[in-house]
Amino acid sequence: MHSLATAVAVLAACVTSATARNDSLATSDPFYPTPWMTGQGEWSDAYAKATDFVRQLTLLEKVNLTTGVGWEGEQCVGQVGSIPRLGFRSLCMQDSPVGIRDSDYSSVFSSGQSVAATFDRQLFYARGYAMGAEHKAKGVTVQLGPVAGPMGRAPEGGRNWEGFSPDPYLTGIAIAETIKGTQDAGIIACAKHFIGNEQEHFRQVGEANGFGYDITEALSSNIDDVTMHELYLWPFADAVRAGVGSIMCSYNQVNNSYACQNSKMLNNLLKDELGFQGFVMSDWQAQHAGAPSALAGLDMAMPGDTLFNTGDSFWGTNLTLAVLNGTVPEWKIDDMALRIMSAYFKVGLTLDEPPINFDSWTSDTYGPLHAGVGLDYQQVNWHVDVRGDHGDLIREIGARSTVLLKNTNNALPLSKPKFIGVFGGDAGSNILGPNGCSDRGCDNGTLAMAWGSGSANFPYLITPDSALQSQAIADHSRYESVLDNYADSQIEALASAPEITAIVFVNADSGEGYISVDGNEGDRNNLTLWHSGDALIKNISSMCNNTIVVIHSTGPTLVSEWYDSPNVTAILWAGIPGQESGNSITDVLYGKVNPAARTPFTWGKTRESYGTDILYEPNNGKGAPQSDFTEGVFIDYRGFDKSNSTPVYEFGYGLSYTTFNYSNLVIKSANAGNYTASVGKTAFAPVLGNFSTNLADYLFPNGSFRYISEYIYPYLNTTDAKAASGDPSYGQNASEFLPPHATDGFPQPLLAAGGGPGGNPALWDVLYTVNATITNTGPLDGEEVPQLYISLGGPNDPKVLLRGFERLSIDAGESATFTADVLRRDISNWDTVAQNWFISSYPKIAYVGPSSRKFVLSGTLQ
Structure with missing residues (x-):
């Protein structure tokens, strides 16, 4: 049982970084006490069950519930302690947002960014449900996803593919529907990473030091109040409104306070203003303090040890002591346990959950239960196949997320072409196997999944080369492929062959910051295609007048050198499609699926046109x-509109094999009531009892079970509290180092902008309903994605904001009605003085069209 000095943990900073810093740097205001959950709304039944359960727990059991057992402590990437006395097995936390990391016989789904391109609420939900069902069948209780941070402030961001879109409205709808699906499947979703986690460089000190950067504190994302509310907090409000059970705080600092102990972010914005009822979990090693992190809003420490495999913990023994000596009040540890168990019961989990049937640390059937120390060798993998028919869904999402960016003279769809030539390593297999690179940390073969903890193991991978060849054989087409980007003579011979239709596959990869691929430390170094992809396209298109380009990438790439070549007849963005990659792209190329997807980000002409970028070098000694977010809310298409920069392909753009007409715009007022600020006070913080102050009750129970080194326990090893803490200054007055009101448990005033899940309930009132008629005027059945944009009219507002969309299936010659509700929040701005939302007096104009720069219909919101 190792424990760190409580004083050291405290001094790690509960408000701002303890490191000496320039006073001109951004700061984060303190906000205390941490709000206690109330069980409001749809949480009431789960809250009642949790209250009954937590009331039975001892302090040791409550601490066990909140503290991870340590890296490689048990089978999942993160687990808390169990409560055998009540039949409660450990919670299992497992990546990832595209599939079950480190397992077998499970699926690899399309990325969040890819599914966002479908603009299809039903697919958002279906994907979430399928992933949730697979996680549950493996024994997982908390799926570490979906992702709204990063949103994609900078297109080079390494983990943008895990999230959905740099547009907060699209991300908000996508994350909410994913959460509903995941939790309907019976496990807890964990929305991450909260907040301002927009790049991989410098997110962790140790990681940065390993790459040769001499820094002592993690990067600070410096974000103003308006930008926080109108951009980065927006999708998390949707997540809370959807009932998400858990939210993961991030590695970075926000305004020079670590996100996992930032009382402004966790206490004020998340738990108070947004009314979050679930629990806040730290990212792995993102906790930097003991008692202060609890008081600032953290509820669960992951993986439990301060650094992997040390056995040292900010919580565990230290949290037990902090409660015993009053540094952390009893009501706070009760609230932490209540939040965890309320989320548990809310999704239908019971005390009779099946055991975990896989192991994150070995693919073998037998291995040590405690991999970090190699103890308790037993069966740890049962190789349970949880995939069901999800391959069909993954194939559908892969196809319906493919964006047709260019299609000259109806080059697509293909119809039994005489001769198909496929080019590029991105069409083929990784010669090491689809799982040959740990956590997919390489870019060999076709890019169907990017790298990092957001990855999973492929059960199989259908490459474009294999799928297209199968189609060509069925069509009696001639088929050849060259899968080496640098095989110049072979490429020239094939590309210059008569009557050939050339399909060129290229990619651009990225991932999490602990892996560097070809010098890209998580974040992309540039926006060009990898493996000389641009040169490959130009070379082939110079010889073949019917060159089709397919891009697999984690975001936009620069296409200015070749996209407008008359010999490049079609361009498709196929994103990160998952295990059915080849089948999905074949379905689109041959017209089995008529494309309707829209690009979820903007394709700029230059890197500089985005106005944002990654901070690649330390800038504060x-x-x-x-990292100063000086662009405010003006990222992606908002920034392009502000600078009057013309993109290559605008946000929301995408073509079809048929055509559509927009007409008959109708805007109806819903006659909603007025917006009123929330008033009143909370109840007292509930204290559930079952609390002993006798230190002898907290000693390690020698003889009851074996002590395992590096495992995090809640027990003391002596009744001398100072000795148990290992802290020479143990016993000093808590008021000397805790912020004012940090331990207050009496009624607190309600925030004006709060009062319900996702914020003030009136924000979610429907003010207007917008309808338009969409007619398929082309020869083929197809789908269309009409989009609603609104101008808020103010001088500091973006030109337009996405505020509605719908994916409609319309047969040739038929019409359908597009419908979008405009909520109060959709036309509101954040008032930094009043700390509340308001609707400005500027005129509000609604626009409907097929993209962010093509508006066919418009009308005023009266």
Whole structure:
């Protein structure tokens, strides 16, 4: 049982970084006490069950519930302690947002960014449900996803593919529907990473030091109040409104306070203003303090040890002591346990859950239960096949998320072409196997999944080369492929063959910051295609007048050198499609699926046109690198509109094999009531009892079970509290180092902008309903994605904001009605003085069209 000095943990900073810093740097205001959950709304039944359960727990059991057992402590990437006395097995936390990391016989789904391109609420939900069902069948209780941070502030961001879109409205709808699907499947969703986690560089000190950067504190994302509310917090409000059970706080600092102990972010914005009822979990090693992190809003420490495999913990023994000596009040540990168990019961989990049937640390059937120390060798993998028919869904999402960016003279769809030539390593297999690179940390073969903890193991991978060849054989077409980007003579011979239709596959990869691929430390170094992809396209299109380009990428790439070549007849963005990659793209190329997807980000002409970028070099000496979000809310298409920069392909753009007409715009007022600020006070913080102050009750129970080194326990090893803490200054007055009101448990005033899940309930009132008629005027049945944009009219507002969309299936010659509800929040701005939402007096104009720069219909919101 190792424990760190409580004082050291405290001094790690509960409000701002303890490191000496320039006073001109951004700061984060303290907000205390941490709000206690109330069980409001749809949480009431789960809250009642949790209250009954937590009331039975001892302090040791409550601490066990909140503290991870340590890296490689048990089978999942994260587990808390169990409560055998009540038949409660450990919670199992497992990546990832595209599939079950480190397992077998499970699926690899399309990325969040890819599914966002479908603009299809039903597919958002279906994907979430299928992933949730697979996780549950493996014994997982908390799926570490979906992702709204990063949103994609900078297109080079390494983990943008895990999220959905740099547009907060699209991301908000996607994350909400994914959460509903995941939790309807019977496990807890964990929305991440909260908040401002927009790049991989400098997110962790140790990681940055390993790459040769001499810094002592993690990067600070410096975000103003308006930008926080109108952009980065927006999708998390949707997540809370959807009933998400858990939210993961991020590695970075926000305004120079670590996100996992930032009382402004966790206490004020998340738990108070947004009314979050679930629990806040730290990212792995993102906790930097003991008692202060609890008081600032953290509820669960992952993986439990301060650094992997050390056995040291900010919580565990230290949290037990902090409660015993009053540094952490009893009501706070009760609230932490209540939040965890309320989320548990809310999704239908019971005390009779089946055991975990896989192991994150070995693919073998037998291995040590405690991999970190190699103890308790037993069966740890049962190789349970949980895939069901999800391959069909993955194939559908892969096809329906493919964006047709260019299609000259109806080059597509293909119809039994005489001769198909496929080019590029991205069409083929990884010669090491689809799982040959740990956590997919390489870019060999076709890019169907990017790298990092957001990855999973392929059960199989259908490559474009294999799928297209099968189609060509069925059509009696001639088929050849060259899968080496640098085989110049072979490429020239094939590309210059008569009557050939050339399909060129190229990619651009990225991932999490602990892996560097070809010098890209998570974040992309540039926006060009990898493996000389641009040169490959130009070379082939110079010889073949019917060159089709397919891009697999984790975001936009620069296409200006070749996209407008008359010999490049079609361009498709196929994103990160998952295990059915080849089948999905074949379905689109041959017209089995008529494309309707829309690009979920903007394709700029230059890197500079985005106005944002990654901070690649430290800029604050050895202190925390400072990333100032000076662009405010103007990222992606908002920034392009502000600078009057013309993109290559605008946000929301995408073509079809048929055509559509927009007409008959109708805007109806819903006659909603007025917006009123929330008033009143909370109840007292509930205290559930079952609390002993006798330190002898907290000693390690020698003889009851074996002590395992590096495992995190809640027990003391002596009744001398100072000795148990290992802290020379143990016993000093908590008021000397805790912020004012940090331990207050009496009624607190309600925030004006709060009052319900996702914020003030009136924000979710429907103010208007917008309808339009969409007619398929072409020869083929197809789908269309009409989009609603609104101008808020103010001088500091973006030109337009996405505020509605719908994917409609319309047969040739038929019409359908597009419908979008405009909520109060959709036309509101954040008032930094009043700390509340308001609707400005500027005129509000609604626009409907097929993209963010093509508006066919418009009308005023009266």
